[in-house]
Amino acid sequence: MCIFYGPGMRKTVFRHLKVTVSGGVPETATRAESIWVLVEIMNKTRFGQRPSEYGIYKLLKEKVFIDSYPLHDGPYEWTDNGHLNDRQLLARYWGSFKCLYKIQPIHQIERYYGPEYAFYFACYGFYVKMLIPAAVISVLCVTFGLVTLKMQRINTPSEEICYSKMIICPTCHFHTCKFERLSASCFFSYLTYLFNNPATVAMSCMISFWSTAFMEFWQRNQASLMLRWNLMSIEVDTTARPQFAEKASYNVYSEITGKLEPMIALNKIIYAYVLTTSTMILLVLVMISAFFGVMIYKVSMSYLILEFDIPAIKDYNQMIASFTGAMISACLIQALTTGFKKLAMWLTNIEYHRTQSQFDYSFIYKNYALSFVNNYSSVFYIAFFKGKFFTHPGDLQHRSYFGGLKSDVCSPTGCIADLSINLMVILSANIFGRMVFTAIFPYIYTRVNAMVKRVYDYDQLPKPQEFQLPVSGS
Template sequence: MERHSTLYFTDGKRTVDFILVYRKSWLVNPDKISKFEKFVDNLKTGGFVLESGHFTVDPDFVFIKIHAPDDLIVIYANLCDVDLASRSMAYRPIVKPPPHFMATPLTDPDEHGGIYERAPESISGQAPTTITSAEKGLIIYKILTRMKYGSNLKEYGLTRLCKEKIICDYFILHEGSYEWTESGSLTDRQLLAKYWGNFKCWYKAQPMFLIEKYYGPEYAFYFAWMEHYIKMLIIPAILSIFILIYGISVTFSDWNVRSKEICQSEQIMCPKCHYLKCKFERLKSTCMMAYITSLFDNRMSIMFSVFVSLWSTVFMEYWQRRQAELQLQWNVKDLPYDTVTRPEYVTKARKVRYLKNSNIEYHYIPLVDKCVSYTVTTTTILLMLTLVLAAVLGVMIYRITVNVILLRRSEDKIIVNNRHIIASVTGACISATFIIIFKKLFDKLSFWLTEIENHRTQYEFDNAYILKGYGLAFVNNYAAVIYIAFFKGKFFTHPGDMGKWEEFGGLGSDICDANGCIVDLSIQLITIMVFKAFMSHGLQNFIPVLRKKFSHYKLKVNRETNLTFYEEEFFKPNTGHYFLIEEYQDMVIQYGFVVFFVAGFPLAPLLAFINNIFEVRTDASKITKSFRRPICNKVTGIGAWFGILQAITYVGVVFNAFVIAFTSMFVELEVYTHTKHRLETGFYNFTISAYNISDFVFARKHVDLLGHKLCFYPGMRYPPNHPEKYQLTPDYWFVLTMRFVAIVIFEHLVIFVKGILAYAIPDVPENVVGELARKRESTRLS
């Protein structure tokens, strides 16, 4: 039997629009049997046509195929406030085709081509003339979530049926196989698999109209936002390459006085640990780090951070314009607010009130119960944040320990000279691993905590879940980077201060070398971004395959087993209601890396651009080929993520200002060249201080061996022969003041220009404004 025939009932005419799955072994008591039978009877009474079929490999599983006639769908669409595309008279603007090299038969159709003739309605881009399978699936799902199955008012909906183990699964079908055929009509799934969910099309424009038709506006908005993000990243990615080229040219030129001074210096640097075998090193041992620092810590990087801060505003403004166009194109501009009460809310809301002057009752949760639930939520989140900070602390102690072990025990000069990079890279890998582990934990925790709060509507629930998830992800992903950028070395006083070594595993003595913390920050960022990208793409490609194979193994399915199409779909993983939230979260976290720390790592936009080109095709491929078809949802945009992205654009200004002022050497260099010396010659003598080696109790035996009485360390403190030895000098306080002055100037200047840009770029394009005005006028006249 052809698999495509299983998309229909046994009569070969009526389509399978929805699938319910139950297990006969679960219906063991009269109560469950009664509820199941009443639910099925109500479906039949509601006009749905049902047909049952046993599972090929396990007769305990039974599939209920549901068909909804078109006239019934029209009635239910009105009840569910779903505007059918085939019956909508809304204005649909003409979409301009992309450039020829980016076009496919879907985005720039040839009406006389063979592909067009095999799927004219799908490729034309015009509004569907019939009810689509996605719309049918959505409307049936909405009805099933409200369908009664018991005498109690709370006994309704698929969610409760699944929780009571009466129904074990449900899903809608893809439109047949995604495998390409050379003859006959083509399905939307085949077209999307070949021209969208295919890595060969990585540079091609996405067929947004067909994505919206097949997956609905919720998924279409995600991929439209991804497309906009990738396009907007092109200019920063190209500029980041030029910044790198500029850094290389400066690094290996005569202008790089700072690095040459370090490489030629004979000054002895104080040990970074407080053990007998800790070694004194010359400043020139950090020669390579000095040259690497010059790649990123230069004036062009500062200018680039200003550009990216302004770019983020342009990015958001033009996304608003794009979103407004898509809202009009997909007819979701005036989508009503979701006020339907969640079944889970009714279950837990045991108190009942009556509306004034009516007999209408509604369920509510007492204020005391709300306070308890929010207390549990707040306490749990604080505990999780403490756990993340403890993990970050552990990684920092690990870095210090590795530095000390390599310095004390390694005889290989290459390892000793590069121990800082070894510790940084391995520490960053551990941080990235913690991030991935905590992400899985926090996703489940955020959902559980949001369920405890028990919001009334699905819209409120989703927003609360998104905010909790992003809040935990923010700390999880950025905590280690923020420590390196803003706190590393800030608690260090001077060598010989044993208290700093003994507190928190020596964290107080964790300092950057004389070149600053830019290299540490860059290593952390590049490791996390690349490590997460590889892990993400690997998991996304292999986990669905492994889950399917495990399901086959569990139910003893082999290659010879002839499964029907819907049975094959049953084995595939479900996207679920929160599939896109995880995708959005990953991209928004990445956007934060680009916007927050570009002053310290200018290559972040380039890495994000490369990753996202693969990400969008990976996501397209997996939902088209590896996952079940998601239920189409009508939304007006990217939801709560828009507000989070807006906040990131402004927080990014603050972060970059602090990176410039406290992480890079920019402020010290400007102070030195304008107050001490017009050239950069002698700059590092300005940033380091002397320490008497004899003050090291454990280091006295090294004095004769070294032939030096002084060692040096990063900091601006008085020398040992001064009455206020090892105390902070006026230069330190002056530089600190200039740091804050730089922050204020940077913030106010950039935010002022951002405000001008936001005002100058209209949120809604003129063609959309005109069409909305026309619709309002026609509505008024009618």
């Protein structure tokens, strides 16, 4: 029995709460469970005499229906009287920016959308919560670097570079690249120390413990949610997908189910996997080639700045090339991400996956592989390969191999600064791009679509026919 008494019991939300959740243990299926049962019925209902004439998927493919989707549980606008549906509660206490700092209503999400979506948001929320100690450790590490940046006893390498009178050889031909002092790399030495100081060693050890703790605590949280949502005894769905049954070469009687089960010829399966594997390899090579092109651009931009000999930007040629190259890489990543998701789905559809779980796993693996290469190709190059092809100053053959990529070297302080700039720009662009595509664009699309719909509905209203009326003044 629920007792609704407290300091704010006279508020409107408490009156709603008494009407909405009072009444004991729920005895009906949730919204997600009802939709799931309905989907199973629609997928197995026959509409013809032929063995293949069953399921909503077949009707959608034959253009009998335009689309099929579950309806929402009533309106999402908040009402002051009566029973509140799950959609209203989620829109008020989850889908609003005012609730950004509050705990997610995970159980309400599971009740309305089902356990798969609920686990997704639960994992994201838990990950963001666990990022707080990692962020504090990182901020302390950078703060230590800022405080000790000018301390000669601690930051000895930077002080030696900044006050050095040593002259170093150019990395390209002396007609283009001039001899320069080692002190010209002073800014990069300070930037390198900021992200690679003595506190970084302690931070790396703490992050290792943090990652282990994150996995252990999430497994405990996951087990708790599975027990709460009655998912401990769930069985894997082995039902054949309608798409698989449609492509079946023949049917085989199953002694386990006592029914005819669709089967695919082995040669078709082999051909499909050969095609998808070769296409994946080709896509990976295309992405690597694109990012190698960005690296060649950075080398060419650095040489171009030196050739123009502009004093204002000549000393910052490596920084300008790094920033512009990182921005081009970020734009490439955003452009390729959307296309590769569709390609991964297309390749997965080519394969003959019997169950929906096999289909989902295959799509996840392909999408992960393409996303990994897409996001971290430039990072791996800078961290492990940049400067490894350089031989010695004055080698005139540097520009003849891979568009001058052999002459792409790090500053005398190392590649940490270039790697930090690249990571900062790429991660910032990913966050901004995700925010634009998931929040701003849908909001603009919804507003524009609503406005167009109002104009369309107004144009479709019946208008009075005035062409038979007499002209005024006649």
